[in-house]
Amino acid sequence: MNKTKLTLKDVAEQLGVSTATISNAFNRPDQLSKAKREEILAQCKKIGYSGPNRAAQILRKGTSNIVALVLADSISYMVSDPVASTFIKGVSSALQENGKHLLLYAGDSDSILNVVDFVDGFICYGQPRNNNLVKELAVSPKQVVTVDFDIDKKPSINIDNEKAAYHIACHALNEGDNVAIFGLRLIDSPSTCRIYDNALIDVESSIAHRRLDGYLKAAEEQNITISNERIWHLPESDRHFARQAARELLTSSPRPNVVLCMSDIIALELLHLALDMGIKVPEELKITGFDGIEEAERSRPSLTTICQPSAGKGVEATKALLNMISSKSTLPFELRVGETA
């Protein structure tokens, strides 16, 4: 049918007008008469021209109106994380309101920044496993907003994780408690393990570490000591990792009577196992979560947890990004009356 892809020039020739006019019909309605514009658009639809080639358009304009949302963790992690999807929804709606488009990138190759270097900015959700990606983001000339982790002096959206953790720990802990912590990505290991040495202390200040600080501070105030071997590293907020760790923990001796978990998913898995084992919650075992997912509310007993404003984070991140890339918006001016007129 079409031997080759239609171009603006082809269309212009067929309609007997200049390419500029066609272009304007699509992009600047004020530059031509309404009648002509409508005729042109109708003709375009008829002959099968669906609009300007995006690559050419982006090249020429220098902007694409596309924002990339880089999901640090793999999709499979996202799946077990209802928090992420709510966040994405927030971003999505905020972008839509501003006429921008959203593209998701899942995975953590650092090449992504080059592959989609036509986007207007990046929202990066969660600390990427790939450290190179972080470095690339740090030096990217594009606008970058990070969420749930920090880069240099790039804007970032977050809650006060330390305070939140401190808060919930204060609620849960009493002097004399035997406390364990199910931490998330405290170290850079792909498998579950306990933190036997002090390796974690100097690791970058991720949200996990902030939360840990909060927990430990609260514990200290109750004169509770939590040795490193009571602190678990889970590589992901994943049911399987959680189940494994939970099994080990609940069969260890002495069994803790409080477990502070850095995600609801983990906490719930621990809860279920505990119930299966006939352990009474909270009488024999207190459990706290983190995030505030719905499932935590539905579970019996319902989970004590920290609710994050997930969608709100998405909206805020988007606003932060857009406020900086709004370049082309028309700014207000002001008359300053001097003495020469």
Added chain:
Amino acid sequence: MNKTKLTLKDVAEQLGVSTATISNAFNRPDQLSKAKREEILAQCKKIGYSGPNRAAQILRKGTSNIVALVLADSISYMVSDPVASTFIKGVSSALQENGKHLLLYAGDSDSILNVVDFVDGFICYGQPRNNNLVKELAVSPKQVVTVDFDIDKKPSINIDNEKAAYHIACHALNEGDNVAIFGLRLIDSPSTCRIYDNALIDVESSIAHRRLDGYLKAAEEQNITISNERIWHLPESDRHFARQAARELLTSSPRPNVVLCMSDIIALELLHLALDMGIKVPEELKITGFDGIEEAERSRPSLTTICQPSAGKGVEATKALLNMISSKSTLPFELRVGETA
């Protein structure tokens, strides 16, 4: 620092070579000496040139090596659907093997095809709610592969839903059973309801209808009649919808003793509610699922379901897109006999 973005020409001038050579250094290693290439790349890194501008590159080459995965349902649904995420993983890895990149598009605006018209092709997962999008896909000059639904003569990937449904229904049904069906998107309604009239009969042949056909065929063979008011429409494979429908169903009278569910998520929710209500599964109530997610295997009692090759579907869809295989392929499924039927 950089007053403006670096370009190939700038770099060429600085290094005293032609733009073609720089370009070749990035794209065609065989076109220049190894020494020179490495020097160029090193210099580029040093002066902060991170590679060719993608928009220009795509424009010139006419290809981007990017494939768009269009997720029909909202991202929140996708992300909480283990089946979808496994599928995505399949696509992702297959693309990576072929040096292609994946971009996810979530939402169902038909404008997406234009917004990202630089991609090399579209994989469309699931029937979009937006019918315009389907039309756009149908006439798109780009490569299009559909999964779990069909468009015209575009290649599509699927399992034999009718056969699978027939299979599991045969396994579950006995003559005299009182059967209900929890269907997925049988009609075009955003809320849960029963199918009182015959409205669904002529609706497009979605996978849901194929499955329904399979169920009904098996029922017929056992001389079981399933009236339309025993067939439920759920708009999404969502826990909440499922819970609501389950509650209504289990309190209805006479209570069915078999429920055929079109997804594991739905089946599990029904199972949990039934157990909560003290209904014995499978003695008093048999339940079958569909998909074969892990949670179905872990549940107690474990769920009898159809295992789909979700990741395999992703791989096949990708291959089809990359023209490595030809058109319509129907993948195998497997009945996993659990304890619920």
Added chain:
DNA sequence: AACACTAACTTAGACGTTTAACGCGGAAAT
């Protein structure tokens, strides 16, 4: 009648790459 303004187009580069076609010097073949 001359001038100024405006609406509605058109012209003519640029945007940053890629790549076919073309040198050019030197090694191998005749």
Added chain:
DNA sequence: ATTTCCGCGTTAAACGTCTAAGTTAGTGTT
């Protein structure tokens, strides 16, 4: 010594669009 060939680079023309500046005709102003 001439030819052939090859490795290594360069030149220059696209790719499809946008937009500042220019043109024209028509409308109002003085």
